[in-house]
Amino acid sequence: MKEMKEEYMLCPIRRVLSEFCDKWSLLVLYSLYSSDNGVMRFTELHRFMSDCSQKMLSATLKKLERHNLVARKVYAVVPPKVEYSLTPNGESLMPKVIGLVDWAQDHFDDVVA
Amino acid sequence: MKEMKEEYMLCPIRRVLSEFCDKWSLLVLYSLYSSDNGVMRFTELHRFMSDCSQKMLSATLKKLERHNLVARKVYAVVPPKVEYSLTPNGESLMPKVIGLVDWAQDHFDDVVA
DNA sequence: TGCTATACTTACTTTTTGGTTAGAAATAAT
DNA sequence: ATTATTTCTAACCAAAAAGTAAGTATAGCA
Numbered sequence: 001m002k003e004m005k006e007e008y009m010l011c012p013i014r015r016v017l018s019e020f021c022d023k024w025s026l027l028v029l030y031s032l033y034s035s036d037n038g039v040m041r042f043t044e045l046h047r048f049m050s051d052c053s054q055k056m057l058s059a060t061l062k063k064l065e066r067h068n069l070v071a072r073k074v075y076a077v078v079p080p081k082v083e084y085s086l087t088p089n090g091e092s093l094m095p096k097v098i099g100l101v102d103w104a105q106d107h108f109d110d111v112v113a
Numbered sequence: 114m115k116e117m118k119e120e121y122m123l124c125p126i127r128r129v130l131s132e133f134c135d136k137w138s139l140l141v142l143y144s145l146y147s148s149d150n151g152v153m154r155f156t157e158l159h160r161f162m163s164d165c166s167q168k169m170l171s172a173t174l175k176k177l178e179r180h181n182l183v184a185r186k187v188y189a190v191v192p193p194k195v196e197y198s199l200t201p202n203g204e205s206l207m208p209k210v211i212g213l214v215d216w217a218q219d220h221f222d223d224v225v226a
Numbered sequence: 227t228g229c230t231a232t233a234c235t236t237a238c239t240t241t242t243t244g245g246t247t248a249g250a251a252a253t254a255a256t
Numbered sequence: 257a258t259t260a261t262t263t264c265t266a267a268c269c270a271a272a273a274a275g276t277a278a279g280t281a282t283a284g285c286a
Contacts, residue, residue, distance in 0.1 A: 012221050055265085
């Protein structure tokens with residue numbers, strides 16, 4: 001059928017995928033990607049994905065930042081202002097994510113039926 | 114930036130993605146995809162992804178079957194013989210999965226660093 | 227007689243994930 | 257003086273996911 005690339009699905013790949021195959025990461029990435037200027041503040045994100053708790057949004061953003069998919073810019077003002085955006089690394093992932101999202105949209109009936 | 118397709122990430126998409134964005138589904142799909150003839154038996158799959166318990170492999174296969182991504186063919190013999198393969202629906206998903214897998218391989222250092 | 231093979235299931239326990247609520251900290255506006 | 261704003265964190269608890277170990281069924285083989 002297709003050639004076997006066994007090493008593909010050994011640990012390294014799974015380790016990478018596990019960093020954003022969770023409940024909220026893809027939604028964060030997609031939100032940033034589709035925002036007007038590519039930048040969103042915490043509360044703005046939270047309004048956009050309001051069924052995510054602050055705790056989980058915060059944790060998800062931290063994880064994405066730790067793995068170099070999202071950048072965090074803090075302004076020394078009161079009240080606090082923090083801006084989130086995609087890193088170049090995150091940007092490079094987005095076409096793949098969009099591929100999945102488009103597929104999911106096209107195949108909703110096949111999968112959920 | 115990019116045009117906003119808000120409806121994308123509302124429930125339907127997430128519902129579809131959640132069916133295979135879990136710990137084992139992508140690995141099952143990829144295993145079937147990259148097998149010699151597109152068909153694998155239970156124990157064969159289990160050998161291929163041996164850090165997955167039988168319980169989880171069984172549950173994952175059931176879920177994928179329920180969502181029309183994997184087909185299951187039972188032979189009425191003893192000892193039992195069951196063959197798993199991708200459905201056309203599952204096949205259509207694979208280019209997207211491969212996209213992710215390739216990205217993960219290329220960006221391992223960026224993400225895991 | 228007992229062992230092997232296959233494809234699971236069941237019961238039980240542990241680990242991980244995620245939700246809820248409250249609150250901190252500092253300033254500006256009322 | 258009080259309230260609003262923003263970006264979180266901490267403590268606590270519930271639910272979901274996943275691991276472990278054992279068992280089931282049937283036929284063929286030694």
